Each structure stands twice: as C-alpha cells, then as structure tokens.
Amino acid sequence: MDIEERRLAAGLKRHLPLLTGPIEMIPLSRPNIPDEAHQRVSDVLRSGMLVHGKNGADFEQALSAYLGCQDVVVVSSGTAALHLALLALDVGKGDAVLVPDFTFPATANAVLMTGAEPVLVDVEPVHFNISPEALEKAIRSYKGDAKLKAIMPVHEFGSPANLAALRDLAARYDLHIIEDAACALGASNEGALIGGPSTLLSCFSFHPRKTLTTGEGGAVSTNDAQLASRLRRLRNHGMERGPDGFTFVEASTNYRLTDFQSALGLSQLSSLDQWIETRRKIAERYIGRLKPLSEELGVQLPAQAPGHSWQTFMLVLPDRFERDAVVKAMRSEGVEVNLGAQCLSAIGLYGEATLLGNVSVARRLYHQGLAIPMFENLRADEIETVCATLETVLRNAAARG
Numbered sequence: 001m002d003i004e005e006r007r008l009a010a011g012l013k014r015h016l017p018l019l020t021g022p023i024e025m026i027p028l029s030r031p032n033i034p035d036e037a038h039q040r041v042s043d044v045l046r047s048g049m050l051v052h053g054k055n056g057a058d059f060e061q062a063l064s065a066y067l068g069c070q071d072v073v074v075v076s077s078g079t080a081a082l083h084l085a086l087l088a089l090d091v092g093k094g095d096a097v098l099v100p101d102f103t104f105p106a107t108a109n110a111v112l113m114t115g116a117e118p119v120l121v122d123v124e125p126v127h128f129n130i131s132p133e134a135l136e137k138a139i140r141s142y143k144g145d146a147k148l149k150a151i152m153p154v155h156e157f158g159s160p161a162n163l164a165a166l167r168d169l170a171a172r173y174d175l176h177i178i179e180d181a182a183c184a185l186g187a188s189n190e191g192a193l194i195g196g197p198s199t200l201l202s203c204f205s206f207h208p209r210k211t212l213t214t215g216e217g218g219a220v221s222t223n224d225a226q227l228a229s230r231l232r233r234l235r236n237h238g239m240e241r242g243p244d245g246f247t248f249v250e251a252s253t254n255y256r257l258t259d260f261q262s263a264l265g266l267s268q269l270s271s272l273d274q275w276i277e278t279r280r281k282i283a284e285r286y287i288g289r290l291k292p293l294s295e296e297l298g299v300q301l302p303a304q305a306p307g308h309s310w311q312t313f314m315l316v317l318p319d320r321f322e323r324d325a326v327v328k329a330m331r332s333e334g335v336e337v338n339l340g341a342q343c344l345s346a347i348g349l350y351g352e353a354t355l356l357g358n359v360s361v362a363r364r365l366y367h368q369g370l371a372i373p374m375f376e377n378l379r380a381d382e383i384e385t386v387c388a389t390l391e392t393v394l395r396n397a398a399a400r401g
C-alpha cells in the first residue's frame with residue numbers, strides 16, 4: 001500500500017500534496033516579522049514581566065505619536081477594541097448601531113455582545129464602504145424600537161470610508177461614529193490619518209492578516225481623555241488605581257495585550273509606512289497588468305483611492321463566473337485566493353429584522369469578490385504568476401461558458 005492508499009484506508013481524505021510533494025503556494029498574505037523583533041520579544045520573556053508593562057506603555061505612546069491622536073489603548077484583539085469602544089460610549093440594550101452589510105462579522109458581533117442591535121446597511125460598489133446615501137435612507141426609514149446611537153463604518157481592506165459625509169450625517173442625526181479601522185492602520189482620508197487627530201474612536205486589529213501584527217492584538221485610538229480612561233478601566237476588570245490601591249469601579253473583562261506582543265508591535269511600527277508604500281506599488285502593478293483582462297472579461301479592479309493602505313486587494317468577478325470554482329482552480333495552480341468579506345445579512349446570524357433597505361451591492365461583493373495575494377514581500381515574479389494564473393483560469397472558465 002502506498003501512502004495515499006493507507007490514508008484512504010484509514011478514512012482520511014485524499015491528500016494529493018502527500019503524493020506529489022508539497023506544492024509551493026503563493027500565500028494570500030504573510031506576516032513580516034523584522035529580525036530585531038526576536039531580540040525584543042525574548043528580552044521581555046527573560047524579564048519575567050509578561051503582562052501589560054513598559055512595552056505596552058511604549059507601544060501606546062508610539063502609536064499615538066504615529067497617528068497624531070491624544071490616546072491609544074492597546075487591547076487583546078481588534079474585536080476587543082470594537083467591543084470596548086461601544087461599551088465606553090454606553091452602547092447597550094435598547095440601542096441600535098448602523099453597520100455596513102459587507103464586512104468581517106466581528107463588526108456586528110461586537111454590537112450584539114453589548115446587547116445592542118446591529119442595523120445592516122448596503123455599501124457602495126467602488127470603495128466597498130458603507131454608502132452615505134443608503135445610510136441616510138436607513139436612518140430616515142428606521143422604525144425599530146431601539147434608539148439609533150452610533151454608526152460603525154468600516155475602512156474596508158484599508159480603503160478609507162467617506163468620513164466627511166459620515167460626519168455630516170452623524171451631526172445631523174445625533175449619532176456617534178466608531179470606526180472599524182481593523183484593516184486601516186496607516187491609511188488616510190483626505191490627507192488625515194485614519195484614527196488620527198479628528199477621530200472619536202477608531203479600532204485597529206493586529207491579527208496576522210493585517211499589515212502590522214502582534215499575533216492577536218488590537219488598539220483603540222481616541223482624542224477624548226474621558227473615553228481613554230474609561231477604555232483603560234474596561235480593559236482591566238473595571239479597576240482603577242486610587243490613593244489606597246485598586247478599586248473595582250464597574251464590572252468588566254480582561255482585554256489586556258501582553259508585554260511581549262507590544263514589543264512585537266513596536267518592532268514593526270517604524271517600517272509600516274514603507275510597507276504600505278510597497279503595497280501601493282504592488283496594487284498599481286496588479287492594476288496595470290490586469291487591465292486588458294479586466295476590459296476583455298468585465299472584471300472589476302479595485303479603485304486606487306488616495307490614502308488606501310491595501311491590507312487586501314479584492315477584484316470583483318462578473319456574474320457569469322462562479323467565484324468558488326475560480327478559488328479552487330487558482331489554489332490547485334498554487335495561488336492562494338479567497339473571498340473578500342462576508343455579507344452579514346446573507347450568513348443568517350443577524351436575521352432580516354435588522355436589515356434596512358436593499359443590500360444588492362453587499363450581496364454581489366460577497367458572492368463575486370476575489371482577494372488575491374497582497375503582502376509587501378510579494379516578489380515581481382510572484383505578481384506575474386498570480387496574474388498569469390488568473391488570466392488562464394478566467395479564460396478557461398469563459399471558454400467553457
């Protein structure tokens with residue numbers, strides 16, 4: 001019996017790479033850990049001071065200096081950042097929060113975890129961000145019992161949302177804005193960094209799929225000193241240090257980031273702008289190389305918005321292509337691709353009750369969006385392989401009709 005027969009006999013799935021040797025995959029993304037990070041992290045491990053300490057404080061300082069905001073509070077994940085930002089504004093039972101229908105589910109899950117209801121709104125087709133027009137319609141037609149309290153725009157894939165239009169709506173309808181900037185560290189909108197001097201609350205993620213990573217991790221940036229101290233308290237069991245030691249002021253959870261994760265984050269921050277610059281060049285190269293294919297087959301290439309940080313490069317296939325078949329074909333040729341993001345109203349967790357208006361754009365992006373490899377160490381020959389493979393796969397699919 002050869003290996004494959006033994007695997008099958010043992011009830012295991014057919015596993016071709018075992019027979020043919022591993023295929024060298026071009027991954028969708030790859031973390032970029034600088035050499036100096038190893039030293040920094042092992043220094044923390046040797047020190048024995050593992051929880052939030054000097055590196056945590058330094059990382060927060062460095063992030064707020066980078067963003068140009070008053071305060072940054074580091075936490076254990078991007079989802080923790082979203083959850084705490086909502087809690088810091090006292091969003092909870094009886095409240096509703098407007099969320100784009102096309103995003104990673106953590107955006108709406110964070111709202112649900114506070115006891116509030118997410119209200120799902122369609123996105124616009126060019127930048128994939130919440131549509132100010134659909135948002136205003138949703139606000140005007142909202143008839144639910146809960147009080148609309150906040151908008152949670154996502155800077156999808158690092159493409160900046162239209163903050164001017166969102167701030168205008170927020171002011172007119174008395175809503176807070178909590179930005180899901182999980183993908184958007186280093187992105188900017190009209191020259192101003194996302195999460196910078198004009199933000200109320202912006203939430204970042206340092207998951208390995210994001211440009212800067214601490215393994216798991218996240219941060220909230222703010223320019224409101226009261227919100228900052230509330231966030232610090234909420235991340236740390238609701239405790240506050242007073243003259244007589246710690247007091248428990250409110251019941252909360254533990255969302256602290258470890259000190260070695262902060263050391264890991266600090267080791268990357270000085271490279272971030274350069275990495276984003278490289279990602280912009282890769283995006284430009286993809287767009288130039290794929291333009292003829294896009295014109296011939298009707299594939300939508302992403303818009304090069306000024307300030308885009310290119311956490312993900314997602315194209316949109318026309319309806320005649322079956323996206324999941326394209327994903328499979330690309331992977332079998334050694335190129336890892338995937339869907340871009342979810343359509344929350346389509347995954348059945350949130351129910352129709354929270355859905356306001358037509359969400360046809362979010363549905364289409366969910367079914368036809370195709371994320372292709374994007375990371376700063378992607379080589380020129382790999383970019384060419386990705387494009388040539390995509391060309392072959394799509395032409396073959398088009399020829400089969």
Ligand SMILES: *Cc1c(COP(=O)(O)O)cnc(C)c1O
Nearest residue numbers: 077078079104106182205206207
């Ligand atoms: C990654 C991501 C999150 C969640 O961040 P975690 O650090 O994985 O918890 C939330 N929202 C969006 C838009 C994301 O891309």
